[in-house]
Amino acid sequence: MPGGYKGECGDDVDPMPFLVPSEKERLDAMNTPYDIKLSCWVKDEKEAFVSGEIQSKDGDKVTVKTSKNTTVTVKDEDVHQMNPPKFYQASDMANLTFLNEASVMENLRSRYVSMRIYTYSGLFCVTINPYKWLPIYGAKVAQLYKGKKRNEVPPHLFSVSDNAYHDMLLEHENQSMLITGESGAGKTENTKKVIQYFANVGASGSKVSDSKACFTVHIYHSVIDCIKYYLLVL
Numbered sequence: 001m002p003g004g005y006k007g008e009c010g011d012d013v014d015p016m017p018f019l020v021p022s023e024k025e026r027l028d029a030m031n032t033p034y035d036i037k038l039s040c041w042v043k044d045e046k047e048a049f050v051s052g053e054i055q056s057k058d059g060d061k062v063t064v065k066t067s068k069n070t071t072v073t074v075k076d077e078d079v080h081q082m083n084p085p086k087f088y089q090a091s092d093m094a095n096l097t098f099l100n101e102a103s104v105m106e107n108l109r110s111r112y113v114s115m116r117i118y119t120y121s122g123l124f125c126v127t128i129n130p131y132k133w134l135p136i137y138g139a140k141v142a143q144l145y146k147g148k149k150r151n152e153v154p155p156h157l158f159s160v161s162d163n164a165y166h167d168m169l170l171e172h173e174n175q176s177m178l179i180t181g182e183s184g185a186g187k188t189e190n191t192k193k194v195i196q197y198f199a200n201v202g203a204s205g206s207k208v209s210d211s212k213a214c215f216t217v218h219i220y221h222s223v224i225d226c227i228k229y230y231l232l233v234l
């Protein structure tokens with residue numbers, strides 16, 4: 001479903017396929033042929049990188065048979081090692097055995113095709129604009145992330161937000177979130193989701209009076225209206 005999802009924002013759609021690969025997907029990935037010495041990525045004009053298998057080496061030249069059924073001879077440095085299938089759609093790319101450009105691109109591409117738009121890279125959360133509304137921002141999803149450590153739940157901006165909130169409570173220090181990217185990348189939308197998360201989690205469990213609710217809405221819109229800076233200080 002995720003890849004072909006048309007885009008709605010309801011809380012009634014199961015969010016899990018948009019957050020983690022299914023068991024079947026993992027099994028299929030585990031069954032793809034892989035050889036740690038031969039499986040590799042090579043540059044491709046159209047697709048940036050294609051997978052292939054090393055056929056032979058001659059000095060600094062390597063001959064690779066690609067998944068496009070072509071045979072190319074490239075420089076040693078243009079051949080990138082492929083990660084074992086157990087790293088299929090890795091949620092934190094810092095854990096990859098081979099951390100090269102091709103592996104990072106492939107991991108992000110594969111996750112994006114499945115509409116899994118959040119991926120960690122060490123302390124950073126890499127986000128790719130889905131250009132359609134995914135059912136991953138509702139109240140139920142917010143509850144899923146409340147009070148959870150980063151490694152206990154799938155990558156999400158809500159996890160980053162929740163961890164910052166808890167660090168603030170523990171350390172009695174202001175926390176900052178830097179949301180950066182090129183124009184149209186989704187900085188404003190993601191900033192709004194962070195604020196929405198705090199409003200959601202902060203409001204749950206206690207009945208908010210009408211005047212308090214109005215005040216919260218006022219603050220929310222004031223922040224949204226002047227949100228052309230992307231450094232949120234909690």
Ligand SMILES: Nc1ncnc2c1ncn2[C@@H]1O[C@H](COP(=O)(O)OP(=O)(O)OP(=O)(O)O)[C@@H](O)[C@H]1O
Binds near residue numbers: 129183
């Ligand atoms: N998480 C998301 N889910 C759905 N659509 C999104 C998401 N993030 C971004 N978009 C879409 O992409 C558009 C551009 O996003 P946004 O305005 O947040 O970019 P920006 O990085 O703030 O751009 P700029 O720097 O030019 O202000 C949004 O209007 C929205 O249609």
